[in-house]
Amino acid sequence: MPSAGRTEREGRAARRRRARPEEPDERYDDEPEQPDEPQQPDEPEQPDEPEQPDEPDRAAPLPARLAARAGLEHVAELTTKTPTGVTxxxxxEDGWTVGVEVIEDRRIPSSTDILAVYEVQVDAEGELIGYRRVRRYPRGRGDGGSESR
Incomplete structure (x- = not known):
């Protein structure tokens, strides 16, 4: 099936042939073809730059799942402790605050391990803004235990 651009060009060429005199005229052989109508490109022109939104450039907000993962990874890297999960x-306004529980001190039996919760602030791209330990407690004394910082 011929493309629309080709059919349009053939139609213009046929109109020019009908407009020419019946006898061959050499001036038509030497002159470049001049279109009767302005040529339109086959595809619409793409703007050089995308349209700018009315608001300043802002990164898409970091999804909660990725913010949690970023916080967990930052704590593991900074403390060299084993994270047990996001709490x-x-x-x-600037990103996310993530609570991460880690094993501060492994003991035998594991029911006597010392755990800690770190609070991590990450920005909208998941980069670390700050972190601090907010709680340290023996395993099994979770929310009911005394807090020490």
Whole structure:
């Protein structure tokens, strides 16, 4: 099936042939073809730059799942302790606050391990803003135990 651009060009060429005199005229052989109508490109022109939104450039907000993962990885890297999981996750104006529980001190039996919760602030891209230990406690004394910082 012929493309629309080709059919349009053939139609213009046929109109020019009908407009020419019946006898061959050499001036038509030497002159470049001039279109009767302005040529339109086959594809619409793409703007050089995308349209700018009315608001300043802002990165898409970091999804909660990725913020939690980023916080967990930052704590593991900074403390060299083994994280047991994410205990809290809150969106802030600048990004996220992530609570991460880690094993501070492994003991035998494991029921006597010392655990800690770190609070990590990450920005909208998941980069570390800050962190601090907010709680340290023996395993099994979770929320009911005394807090020490």
């Amino acid at each position: 809290s996750l809150d969106r802030t």
